[in-house]
Amino acid sequence: MMTSFKSSKSPYDLHQVQLGIGTWSWGDRLIWQYGKEYNDDDVHAVFTECLNIGISFFDTAEVYGSGESERLIGRFLKGSKQAVFIATKFMPYPWRLTRASFRKAFYNSLKRLGLPKVTLYQLHWPNPPVPFTIWLEELARLKEEGLIEAIGVSNFNLSQTESAFRSLEKYGLSLASNQVEYHLLNRSIERSGLMDYCHEKSIRIIAYSPLAQGLLTGKYTSENPPGGIRSARYRNQLHTITPLISLLRKLGDQHGGKTPASIALNWAICKGTLPIPGVKIISQLNQNASALGWKLSDEEVALLDSVSEV
Numbered sequence: 582m583m584t585s586f587k588s589s590k591s592p593y594d595l596h597q598v599q600l601g602i603g604t605w606s607w608g609d610r611l612i613w614q615y616g617k618e619y620n621d622d623d624v625h626a627v628f629t630e631c632l633n634i635g636i637s638f639f640d641t642a643e644v645y646g647s648g649e650s651e652r653l654i655g656r657f658l659k660g661s662k663q664a665v666f667i668a669t670k671f672m673p674y675p676w677r678l679t680r681a682s683f684r685k686a687f688y689n690s691l692k693r694l695g696l697p698k699v700t701l702y703q704l705h706w707p708n709p710p711v712p713f714t715i716w717l718e719e720l721a722r723l724k725e726e727g728l729i730e731a732i733g734v735s736n737f738n739l740s741q742t743e744s745a746f747r748s749l750e751k752y753g754l755s756l757a758s759n760q761v762e763y764h765l766l767n768r769s770i771e772r773s774g775l776m777d778y779c780h781e782k783s784i785r786i787i788a789y790s791p792l793a794q795g796l797l798t799g800k801y802t803s804e805n806p807p808g809g810i811r812s813a814r815y816r817n818q819l820h821t822i823t824p825l826i827s828l829l830r831k832l833g834d835q836h837g838g839k840t841p842a843s844i845a846l847n848w849a850i851c852k853g854t855l856p857i858p859g860v861k862i863i864s865q866l867n868q869n870a871s872a873l874g875w876k877l878s879d880e881e882v883a884l885l886d887s888v889s890e891v
């Protein structure tokens with residue numbers, strides 16, 4: 582249960598959110614080439630249009646663009662009167678060893694966002710050296726102090742999620758979400774039992790990279806690979822995804838001209854997850870938002886399952 586930091590009086594239930602927007606690329610020059618093909622104006626326009634069409638959940642992190650993603654959101658929020666729900670993340674860098682470093686990171690995020698509190702605060706990775714249960718204790722403290730509405734984790738496997746759930750249970754708190762990579766080319770959470778466990782415990786699965794970083798849009802091929810680090814990461818897959826992309830296109834046609842991106846996101850929604858596609862420009866937002874308001878049939882989901890990775 583979450584409330585917004587602005588105007589909305591009713592509780593905010595993450596399970597009611599069908600689609601959010603990932604903002605890793607907002608301000609990130611290194612991986613996403615911010616400032617070259619798209620800029621402040623583009624992502625500001627995306628932010629404004631999201632609110633116009635009823636998308637109000639934005640995922641960011643202190644590390645995205647070295648804080649620039651949070652800074653941009655903070656700037657956009659100043660001009661907005663609507664309720665907006667912000668999820669951000671704490672990165673357990675190996676040099677962060679103290680509880681004070683956690684607090685400092687959190688307050689720096691609030692400062693960049695220009696907010697008194699956030700909707701969802703997530704532990705970005707379960708990395709050592711500090712046991713993640715210590716960071717969870719700090720998250721619980723923030724929740725008790727009313728500085729965050731809900732506690733989330735990210736990149737936690739099944740046993741880590743079980744452990745996090747039990748840790749928070751001791752404080753009488755619930756684990757609201759686990760943000761993990763999930764899309765048609767990576768369905769490992771189905772195999773590992775993580776998906777079933779999260780559904781059973783009402784932990785919202787926030788599906789990151791739901792378009793496989795652009796591959797599921799169908800625009801990238803071996804002849805036209807994505808640039809930067811994505812080219813190395815997906816080099817092998819680009820040769821093998823043709824049948825899946827063809828099926829996405831076919832289903833899109835059968836659903837009144839939807840794009841492969843729209844079908845891929847709808848599939849993730851049908852699987853009971855909350856996808857947060859990254860969006861750089863308005864045309865991408867329009868395509869991705871068209872995943873809302875309808876559902877693939879069970880047969881279509883099964884067909885996509887059979888053609889995709891598992």
Ligand SMILES: NC(=O)c1ccc[n+]([C@@H]2O[C@H](COP(=O)([O-])OP(=O)(O)OC[C@H]3O[C@@H](n4cnc5c(N)ncnc54)[C@H](OP(=O)(O)O)[C@@H]3O)[C@@H](O)[C@H]2O)c1
Pocket residue numbers: 602603604605606640641705735736760761788789790791792793794795796798800807842857858859860861864865866868869
């Ligand atoms: N917790 C974690 O460790 C973690 C890790 C990764 C991501 N995330 C979160 O998940 C969000 C989404 O993941 P992601 O950005 O890695 O991958 P993604 O959502 O699968 O792909 C996003 C990229 O695909 C392209 N794209 C998106 N919609 C499109 C459309 N309709 N048509 C054509 N191209 C489109 C854009 O890049 P191009 O135009 O350059 O192709 C966009 O930046 C992130 O922003 C972040 O919030 C979290």
